[in-house]
Amino acid sequence: MNQEGELTEDALARRNFYLKTLYELNQELNTLRNVSNVLESSLLNIIGVFGLRSGLIAIYRGDEIQPREFACRGMQKRTARKWFQQLEAHLEAPYSREVCVLQDAADSPMAKLLKDHRFSAWLPLQVDEETWGGIALGVKLSEMEFSDDDLELLSTIAINVQNVLSNVILIEALHQSVIKETRIRSVFQRYAPETVISEVLDPSNEELLLGESRSVRRMFDQMIAGLEEQHRMEQELGLAYDVQQYLLPGKPPQLAGIEIAASSIPARGVCGDFYDFIPLGPHEMGISLADISGKGMSAAMIATMLQSATRMCVGSYYPIPATLAILNSFVFQHTDTPRYATMFYGQLNAQKRTLTYSNAGHPPAFLCRDGKLQMLETGGTMVGLFEHWSYDQDIVELQSGDALVIYSDGVTDAGISPEFDNSDDAFGQERLESTVVANTALSAAALLDAISSEVTQHTAGGKQFDDITLIVMKLE
């Protein structure tokens, strides 16, 4: 920046280069299907964008002290292994899971370690509950320090790499699980019928045995085929459920002055709803809640795809209306049969106490202040309905004591049976609103419990026909 606060030609060129890199890297990472390619590609781009002499990226599983996988450039693999050996002594320390930039922390133990290995920064990655890792950055060819823009770009890249790694690790695990399952099935199919036949039939009657064995074999074959099909479907549903559970935020994020509670209960094992919290800096986060048309496995797959795409777009600095416009085209182009999603996306800034949001055909989220409700309806139509659509956004000023409720129509439609489709049976918007007004003094978690318990009471423990997803936020 110059003295007038304008971007200089260099700063502008650098920023454009950074945005272009982020966009291209996101696109590339989305095409990769194994951990090692994600590590290689991320590192290559990081080295190029900052002009580094060397770099290293690694991921660890659980408490293991050796990395599960790593990639390095500008250094020998044996040098990288020395780094891991010396890093071992620091793995238990909390600072190994924190960002360390040499220029800002010259005397810390991590900084000393970085210096010994000619690195200039350490950026930890938290892929999922089990898997973590980090990126060690070599010194810049320019010999310049890392600027605020550099660090912002780095943390955005890290978030994207974490998301992609998390998906890829899951896909790899699912793939392994399917291979194992196929092996077990083939062994069972080959040996089990004969074994069981020999046990259940009288071996002294050979004629009967031959005739019976053929019919018993046929019966077993049919039974096994049926069981296998059922097992396969249960397995697929279970795996899809696992994928979704991994993708849902484990616990609500911490944002100073704001309590957050969330829950999602699927109607058929897997969920066509999703919610997500996307960190955007120390005081800001993205909040998304979407409901995909249809139910079961196909809706769940689209939900997973939309959730990943949202994270990618949000991490790329797009304004909210542009993010929704991109997601709209994305869903339209990537679903063969007409599918769409209602979606609420907002960015909550705890420092400015504002919520900037856009509502894509989703049931209106609402703000409850002093017993009065403000509906958050600004936005546009459902995503995926038309190839191109533009969206509006609105900014809501927040105050202490405000309660913000975002929900899927599974909440308000609870109680309706698809067979009778009588909307009089529904829990309904009014009940939801009055529950929130009556309990607005409660904490976010208690308010969420109050709503859930009213819904359960209304449906009297009957069968749940739609996914029920709720996010409640309270401003302290």
Place this chain on the structure above:
Amino acid sequence: MRRECTVKVREGNDVATIEVLGDLTASAEKAIDAAYEEASGYNSKNILLKFDGKSRINSAGIAIVINLVIAGQESERKVFITGVSKHFRKIFELVGLTKYTTIVESEEEVGKS
């Protein structure tokens, strides 16, 4: 639209030239590494990385150039670059590459630098 990258190596007057036609991205890394190996086999003290003037170079491509420049430095070869647009000259400057390599207007300038 992305242009496929092809790489050729030739030996000139004390300079081994690696000609890069098309865009330099991650997919070109093996070809560039192989070209550098071949260029190192020549008896030249200088290596010229010659782009076609329209090449688009992304951050992965820059990492590949950095690799080549550092390898040249380690084997005491001087690396020159030519055929890059004004925009990419600026990017090379921003990432610090111009501290370790010289950007020249034409092949003829290599011997004179």
